[in-house]
Amino acid sequence: MPYVPLSWLAEHVAVAPGTTAADLAADLVRVGLEEEEIVPAAVTGPLVVGRVLSVVAEEHKNGKTVNFCRVDVGEAHNDAPGTGKEPADVPSRGIVCGAHNFGVGDSVVVALPGTTLPGDFHIAARKTYGHTSDGMICSARELGLGEDHAGIIVLEQLLGAGDVPAPGADAIALLGLGEEVLEINVTPDRGYCFAMRGVAREYSHATGAAFTDPGLPENLPGGPPPAATPDAVVVEVDDAAPIAGNVGCDRFVTRVVRGIDPSAPSPAWLKERLTQAGMRPISLAVDVTNYVMLDLGQPLHAYDLAEVAEPVVVRRAAPGEQLTTLDDVTRTLDPEDLLITDSPDGARGSRVLGLAGVMGGAQTEVGPATTDVLVEAAHFDPVSVARTARRHKLPSEAAKRFERGVDPRLPAVAAQRVVDLLVEHGGGTADPRVGDLDRTGHPAPVLLRVDEARRLTGVDYPREQVRGLLEEIGARVETTEDPEVVAVTPPTWRPDLVGPAHLVEEVARLAGYDEIPSVLPTAPAGHGLTRGQRQRRDVARALADLGLVEVLSYPFVGEVHDRMGLPADDERRLALRLANPMADDAPFMRTSLLDSLLDVARRNVSRGLVDARVFELGLVTRPAGVGVAASPPADRRPTDDELAALAQAVPRQPRHVAGVLTGQLVPDGVWGRGRAADWADAVDAVRAVAAALGAPVTVEAAEHAPWHPGRCAGVRAGGAVVGHAGQLHPRVVAAFDLPAGAVAFEVDLDALAAAAPTEPVQPTPVSTYPPGKEDVALVVDTGVPAADVLAAVRAGAGELAEEVRLFDVYTGDQLGEGKKSLAFALRLRAPDRTLTAQETAEVRERIVAAAREQVGAELRS
Structure with a gap:
């Protein structure tokens, strides 16, 4: 970023007396040059001119020869003779110095105690080599004026013998070390502001100060440069x-x-x-x-x-x-x-x-x-x-x-x-x-309608103001045959001005961005969030209600599929490689949200958040079946066929939702022991997502990496599997350094939303009749999923079932090997009558019959 010292800027533009770096920043920001930093003065405190009165060389045990000097640093800073520090015949200060490029009578730069040098180096009186060094004689490097550290600055050599001030004079002002410097941020289209010439021009635009362009031949101190000669370097x-x-x-x-x-x-x-x-x-x-x-x-x-x-x-x-x-x-x-x-x-x-x-x-x-x-x-x-x-x-x-x-x-x-x-x-x-x-040419003129600035900004700039502002930036404005159009030739230092919109931006910038009113457009009636936006917000809210925290991860991943245990023929291994990845170890676009979300969970766990519950809504990239399209030329609009080919080359990017839960879902407390998150919590999260969308889903046993084969559920909606949930495989947990028993889920949100009904949900009247309650315990083989038994119970209960809930699972010697008992609580209610005992008994018989037929269940005796 360019640095702008006020003293340098003032050589090209009339900077107002008393202007500070902060004032300059405020002026420049009005024309689009933002302040990056105000760099404070390099040196603060008493830095003065000193004259060397005596030099005594002393060799010490370490073989190093140092000079003990008496230096006159001015009446206001000298020690009086006999003060006890170092007696001398005349007022002066004693300073120890290791350099040898100066002698008696030379003028030097002395940093007195209380001075702060570049690098936040504080000067104080200290005992060294048997003497009290009451300051420091400075080199160019110590003052930030160069890299020379071998010898100190001799002012007669630097300034000339006749220009050295008396001892005690302020050396900060003498060497220009007390000036604040403004660092500005320049946008890529304003390259001319990487020079003091450009910044001075912008300061003139902002304040109206007189500007002398140092880039014009006539402004050179010796006049225009000489013309080319035939005998020049070829x-x-x-x-x-x-x-x-x-x-x-x-x-x-x-x-x-x-x-x-x-x-x-x-x-x-x-x-x-x-x-x-x-x-x-x-x-x-x-x-x-x-x-x-x-x-x-x-x-x-x-x-x-x-x-x-x-x-x-x-x-x-x-x-x-x-x-x-x-x-x-x-x-x-x-x-x-x-x-x-x-x-x-x-x-x-x-x-x-x-x-x-x-x-x-x-x-x-x-x-x-x-x-x-x-x-x-x-x-x-x-x-x-x-x-x-x-x-x-x-x-x-x-x-x-x-x-x-x-x-x-x-x-x-x-x-x-x-x-x-x-x-x-x-x-x-x-x-x-x-x-x-x-072989340079002249900039091409740009045709500009005089009302273009009003059309693009909403401000009614007068014709003469538009013309004057464009001429102020150095452009030449000429009339054309059309009185509503002018030909604007940009200045040679503005190669970014190639179209009418660029010229309008200059008009708006110099007239003042604050002149452009802020007007919010009136939203048309009947418009708001789209159906997809509402669905995504509903899903996020439902997961947040379960205690999960939404995160946003980069879609760029590395070789994670081996750590996730994906089979060699898994379609998720086919990933799109980026030509210019942000990081060499993450060159692929993710094919699953868990590709990046598992790393997010790992990072949280590694930093002490063992009980992590995170979810993400985002796009995945599936490049299967996508070809390569040729890039159309930039000198014309692409044809319909070229656009169609480009569209065909864009990979499919469905929107997914995924989550990872580790550690305890319910912490230990005065109420008793807590409970760790398990596979059922991952399934419940998927059900919450489906409920938020209003999409009916069924859950079935499945085997799908990276989940544990025996603790993985497939989620089916609209006749197709749209996601999976359950406990992660132990090898995956170890590969990502997650706590044992970590669970996760991932669902294709687009597919799940497509299975949701598009028609508004019709409310049903609330029955005022009392419910009937029944409990049914069914014995099935241990390999039968509870979801299949639940579906059979619902089918048998029919329309009278207001609620069916699994409340107990039992296995034991009473049932025999390979059997389990599932107990369901039913709440039955009719909309127009109170159910009789016979009717509830008939419902019970239908449930047992349906369960026997569909899953081979028997009523537990």
């Missing part, structure tokens, strides 16, 4: 395979600066600004190119001219080519990569110098012995740069800007700025040779 663009129809490079400016002092340091103000922007100062040539990039938005690159052989060729990579980039990584290049190459030994474009717009190569980088520099300022295709940066995982500062669009009119101006700074601070001389290969 540059050729050979792009036979452009990406997305765009040639990889349409402008390439070269400048040469000779005779630079390799040891010349970057000026303090430049280092300070780079540090404030989050970049590390390296060397003068590199720092200057980085600074101009941050200021104008044009990435640049500096080559050691002695290592470059003409002609310079911009081309695509050949298969198998390699490049060692500046980060010392050797990369194998892709044929789509755009390269900067040169021609050693006369072989045209044979040596790779760098990845165009991304990162340079190590072979021609500017080094400690470089005296002649070749400056490159080019304009590269955003798509090409973006793909290369992602392909090689190189999100460089240059790539961030190129992939968002850089002003193609900037290269000559930016190169001139670099030349001027190298001449001024490096003692170099600008070579008269100037190269400018320019």
